[in-house]
Amino acid sequence: MIGLSCLENSLSWSAALSMRFAASMDAGDASEHTMPTVKALTAGLPNASLSGGGKQEVTCLITDSRRVVPGALFFAIGGLHTDGNLYIEEAIGRGAVGIVSEQPAGSNRQVAWLQVPNVRSVLAEVARRFYDHPDTQVEVVGVTGTNGKTTVSMLLQFLLSEQPADTGLIGTVRYDLGRRTIPSYKTTPESVDIYSMLDQMRREQCKRAVMEISSHAIDQQRVEGLHVRIAAFLNLTRDHIDYHHDLDAYFSVKAKLFTGETGNLPEVAVVNLDDPYGHRLLKKIPANVRTITFGKDDSADIRAENIRLEPEGSRFRAIWPGGEAELFTREPGQYNVSNVLAALAVCYARGMDLTALSEKIASFPGVPGRMERVDLGQPFPVLVDYAHTDDALRNALGMLREITPGRLFVVFGCGGNRDREKRPLMTTAVQEKADFTWATSDNPRKETIEQIFDDMRSGVVRDDAIDFVSDRRRAIGLAIDAAGEGDCVIIAGKGHETFQEFADTVVPFDDRLVARDFLSRKNFQPKEDAE
Ligand SMILES: CC(=O)N[C@H]1[C@@H](OP(=O)(O)OP(=O)(O)OC[C@H]2O[C@@H](n3ccc(=O)[nH]c3=O)[C@H](O)[C@@H]2O)O[C@H](CO)[C@@H](O)[C@@H]1O[C@H](C)C(=O)N[C@@H](C)C(=O)N[C@H](CCC(=O)O)C(=O)O
Ligand SMILES: Nc1ncnc2c1ncn2[C@@H]1O[C@H](COP(=O)(O)OP(=O)(O)OP(=O)(O)O)[C@@H](O)[C@H]1O
Numbered sequence: 001m002i003g004l005s006c007l008e009n010s011l012s013w014s015a016a017l018s019m020r021f022a023a024s025m026d027a028g029d030a031s032e033h034t035m036p037t038v039k040a041l042t043a044g045l046p047n048a049s050l051s052g053g054g055k056q057e058v059t060c061l062i063t064d065s066r067r068v069v070p071g072a073l074f075f076a077i078g079g080l081h082t083d084g085n086l087y088i089e090e091a092i093g094r095g096a097v098g099i100v101s102e103q104p105a106g107s108n109r110q111v112a113w114l115q116v117p118n119v120r121s122v123l124a125e126v127a128r129r130f131y132d133h134p135d136t137q138v139e140v141v142g143v144t145g146t147n148g149k150t151t152v153s154m155l156l157q158f159l160l161s162e163q164p165a166d167t168g169l170i171g172t173v174r175y176d177l178g179r180r181t182i183p184s185y186k187t188t189p190e191s192v193d194i195y196s197m198l199d200q201m202r203r204e205q206c207k208r209a210v211m212e213i214s215s216h217a218i219d220q221q222r223v224e225g226l227h228v229r230i231a232a233f234l235n236l237t238r239d240h241i242d243y244h245h246d247l248d249a250y251f252s253v254k255a256k257l258f259t260g261e262t263g264n265l266p267e268v269a270v271v272n273l274d275d276p277y278g279h280r281l282l283k284k285i286p287a288n289v290r291t292i293t294f295g296k297d298d299s300a301d302i303r304a305e306n307i308r309l310e311p312e313g314s315r316f317r318a319i320w321p322g323g324e325a326e327l328f329t330r331e332p333g334q335y336n337v338s339n340v341l342a343a344l345a346v347c348y349a350r351g352m353d354l355t356a357l358s359e360k361i362a363s364f365p366g367v368p369g370r371m372e373r374v375d376l377g378q379p380f381p382v383l384v385d386y387a388h389t390d391d392a393l394r395n396a397l398g399m400l401r402e403i404t405p406g407r408l409f410v411v412f413g414c415g416g417n418r419d420r421e422k423r424p425l426m427t428t429a430v431q432e433k434a435d436f437t438w439a440t441s442d443n444p445r446k447e448t449i450e451q452i453f454d455d456m457r458s459g460v461v462r463d464d465a466i467d468f469v470s471d472r473r474r475a476i477g478l479a480i481d482a483a484g485e486g487d488c489v490i491i492a493g494k495g496h497e498t499f500q501e502f503a504d505t506v507v508p509f510d511d512r513l514v515a516r517d518f519l520s521r522k523n524f525q526p527k528e529d530a531e
């Protein structure tokens with residue numbers, strides 16, 4: 001994928017150097033600064049055996065042989081497709097000074113070799129050391145769940161910020177590292193990049209960071225040992241079964257964030273009581289973790305009453321121990337009431353005054369690509385949304401169904417090389433709510449569009465209400481052409497994404513720009529002119 005582990009070289013190298021250089025300057029002697037040795041970085045790791053001396057100085061931590069630069073410590077990870085151990089000689093050829101592997105030391109004695117039981121776990125710990133434990137100074141709030149992580153994280157970043165750029169963000173849409181923002185390459189990056197970014201945030205005086213934590217990241221130990229002070233659980237519905245095999249296994253992985261199985265026990269667990277998996281999770285959380293619950297459920301600590309869903313947003317009464325307030329959020333639909341409650345629950349856990357936040361919530365500018373309007377004065381809404389599971393589609397379209405007087409038109413596709421079994425479920429969910437659907441491509445990756453369409457076809461419930469159009473641009477154009485006053489067009493699945501990923505190429509593609517292009521050709525009158 002784009003920018004795969006792009007941070008490894010650029011950030012770790014420069015961050016470590018500048019940090020250590022600054023430290024030695026403070027000490028009054030720039031000539032004495034050194035990089036840490038393999039031995040220093042790996043001292044005391046359980047069941048690790050070091051050969052080759054360990055005095056080599058380490059400039060950066062790398063997991064991909066193709067990115068090795070002189071001075072790298074190379075971590076050989078056994079993956080789903082290949083095995084990093086096959087590339088050790090290549091890494092040494094490029095200048096790696098040390099190897100971390102689950103295999104015994106090779107014959108090459110010029111490099112340090114650390115044999116360990118679990119490379120990914122050691123990578124996370126060594127990265128934490130290399131960047132000098134930034135998670136002990138930057139307070140980390142972690143958000144997990146199948147849907148809503150980005151929405152809740154960005155709302156939280158907005159609510160927790162006291163000064164501009166004092167709250168970092170690591171998630172699907174972008175990485176905010178203080179004054180600097182860089183594009184995201186993964187919802188939850190590799191452990192070495194997490195620490196590199198937390199380190200940058202610390203140097204930028206960020207006080208806290210909000211992080212989306214995906215199940216892949218927990219499973220691949222990207223957050224092993226990370227000190228997450230508050231962990232929030234939003235929901236669990238069907239997704240990623242290609243990876244986790246079944247929903248119970250998927251749940252067990254997410255639960256690790258709350259049970260200490262990631263090597264860290266959060267101080268506070270924030271849990272959704274409206275989700276059956278929230279109840280299951282509560283039973284697993286150790287008694288010494290403070291729990292704060294949220295939801296419509298009467299017994300929730302932070303709850304919503306008198307919910308009024310409106311086209312422009314939702315109004316409800318938020319109630320918490322010792323207070324209540326009337327709230328308005330511009331994020332529409334029941335599921336966004338849940339997202340706001342989750343954010344409020346985190347704020348409550350931090351001892352913040354929720355009454356003072358009520359107005360701030362109404363001014364949240366929203367999340368790119370989540371129910372984002374493309375408005376060129378046309379007499380029907382065109383919305384770009386990131387729903388890409390059957391649950392998210394059912395919720396999003398159910399909400400639009402209720403507020404759309406005319407017809408509901410949907411453009412959507414299913415990602416390639418991802419959960420195949422969700423494809424028919426997504427198609428059925430869409431057809432349950434839509435008047436007409438254009439099924440199209442959404443990052444086919446290495447799969448053929450025919451295979452993806454075949455999987456989707458098995459979920460079709462009304463043959464006459466769906467067309468399969470592989471060109472996403474054309475599908476969007478057809479939906480916009482078909483719409484008239486009172487109708488609604490939703491383009492789902494890609495949200496904020498600005499590319500379309502094929503087998504051997506990634507091309508620029510932005511649903512919002514494509515929709516804008518079609519609408520602009522129709523010369524609708526802007527609303528103020530039309531009056
Ligand atoms: C399915 C999945 O998560 N795969 C992850 C997994 O890849 P893998 O097991 O296939 O690795 P592999 O290709 O077999 O390679 C094994 C090792 O050999 C190394 N290698 C490989 C080739 C070479 O020439 N030299 C070399 O050193 C690789 O760098 C790697 O370290 O291990 C890799 C290294 O840690 C990850 O980069 C990779 O994430 C891939 C890119 C990915 O797309 N992951 C997605 C699904 C993901 O994690 N998504 C979640 C969000 C999901 C959501 O909630 O929607 C996220 O947090 O972003
Ligand atoms: N709490 C929720 N419950 C169900 N669906 C939701 C919820 N919040 C958002 N959605 C739907 O899911 C889509 C994705 O939302 P968001 O990006 O916040 O989730 P995410 O968990 O970060 O997704 P990803 O795992 O892909 O990063 C939204 O566009 C919306 O349609």
Ligand SMILES: N[C@H](CCC[C@H](N)C(=O)O)C(=O)O
Nearest residue numbers: 388414415418442443493494
């Ligand atoms: N970040 C998620 C969702 C992507 C949604 C959709 N655009 C797709 O490509 O499947 C993933 O990588 O699974």
Ligand SMILES: [Mg+2]
Nearest residue numbers: 149150172187
């Ligand atoms: Mg996300």
